[in-house]
Amino acid sequence: MKKALPYIILVLLLCWHAVMFAQDRFPRPEFETDYVYPEHQMPTQRAPFWQYIDLAVLIGALIVTTWLALKKRSRQGLLWMSVFSLAYFGFYRQGCICSVGSVQNVSLALFNDGYTIPLTALLFFIIPLVFALLFGRVFCAGVCPLGAIQELTGFAPVKLPKTVDVVLASVPFVYLALAVLFSATNSTFLICRYDPFVGIFRLDAPYTMIIFGVLLLLAGIFVNRPYCRYLCPYGVLLNIFSRFAGKHLTITPAECTNCRLCEASCPYDAILPSNTEQVSEAPERSRKRFILYFLFIPLFAIAGGYLFKNLAPALSGVNSTVRLAREIRFEKESGIEAVTKSALAFKEAGQTEADLFAQEEFIINRFRKASPWAGIFLGIALGIGMVSLSIRRRRTEYKPDQGKCYSCGKCFKYCPIKVKSSNEV
């Protein structure tokens, strides 16, 4: 009730405003007949309890997917799970709210006082990460509708050259950093804005987004899961959490015999080969290199922070208020009349320019404060990426790279070792 109070006051104010300032150009009629005013038609939305049903479905789907991937080891089952999630979260619930987008709600709530986050949005954000920490990226395997639509359309996987893959795989980090920055400064929800598949789920969107979505799906026939691998910002978080997963899907149900049959089976290049045959270098040398690379991390962080600090004014251009202020200022300086809809609305509304410029200053300052952190995050991520390249772990088996593996189960059938009892138990 206390939380609702400001809104009650707002509504009352608006009513008062309406009564006081209604443009009563024409007197309201005094009806002689017994005319009754029709009611406002204000349909309510879907009952609120539905969002808790969504939550229950999310948790249920995660549990079933985990069981299918880790215990039952059924690729078929995972595919059916994808179909279900695509149908429910995608086509039935039409894509909102999703875990991928919830990143922004969390960041908006963390850094803005005016916004309280709906419990469901918070849980949609946290729960898949908890599952990732426990069991790997089972969310991607069969629950995420964006992942599902790509999983179901990836027919003919081809491999990208390693360097291309590495370069493209850094895009999600930048995307995540920008998305968090833009929502933290209450500017825009980047992820939702460029969500390629939500238009397909709704069968309705600006045609540019539909084209983008369809193109991605077409590309995905060959380069499977292009959104997941080279764009998805939530995937970055899942990737990090999944690396520390307590349990994770394994390629073989028993002991790996190094037969190499699964080596090329993963469409996402997520299988780490066993490397017992490789000559290992002297531990002294690798330790030195490790320390050297480690020292690079703060350097990268500082460089990233510095770079993004300088980018702050440019980045603040995504904020519509800042854009409007720039337009009005340009009009003042050059004399060319500002004609965009926002400029016209601004003039009509009669807000003062000083006000607008003060707002602009405030927003740019927020960007100045926040954007170095985005740079620092990217610097650290780059540094850690390099360090991990320098570590060469000895592996005596073929196993999934826990960060990259979507737990899709495609590799299961390539492993010749079959354990009968595991299916029957």
Added chain:
Amino acid sequence: MAEEKNKYQSRRDFVSKAGKLIIAAPLIIIPVALAKKTETTGYVWQIDPFKCTTCGNCKTNCVMTPSASKCVHAYQMCGYCDLCGGYQRQGVKNISTAAENQLCPVGAIDREFVEEPYFQYTINEDLCDGCAKCVKGCGDFGNGSLYMQIKHDICVNCNDCSIARTCPSNAISRVPEGFSYIEKDKRKK
């Protein structure tokens, strides 16, 4: 050699345990930090009719076609005029219901005779596509009783309302679920 290996193994175990703890921390910190800022009810998007400048973006920018944003009528404010600025095109010679005289491009406004000299104007929601032309007409020449609202039986409640993003007058914002409409007039007769 075996001992060396054990040492290495236990160190790795330690590192991975520590890593797990560090990485689990945000999953606890974030909900705790947001504990006071979490609400069990959600948000919906709504137009503040006092900020709306009838720019026409509602029609084109909603993810739904036709738009979830539609015209509603605050009957209590209406003048029930014969010559309605929201119904009739500007400068028409004679007041009539002929299609070419109507301001609404899709003919979504019904005009009914009530009593001399009053007419009631009703929005046919199924036809209205949210162009806001009538709202502008009514605001400019009438009492401002027509205004735009997002209808929540159609709106799919996007996480980021795409009309709000492009609304030039920032008239659309999140409102708590219980207060889904910002009505222009609540006076009851």
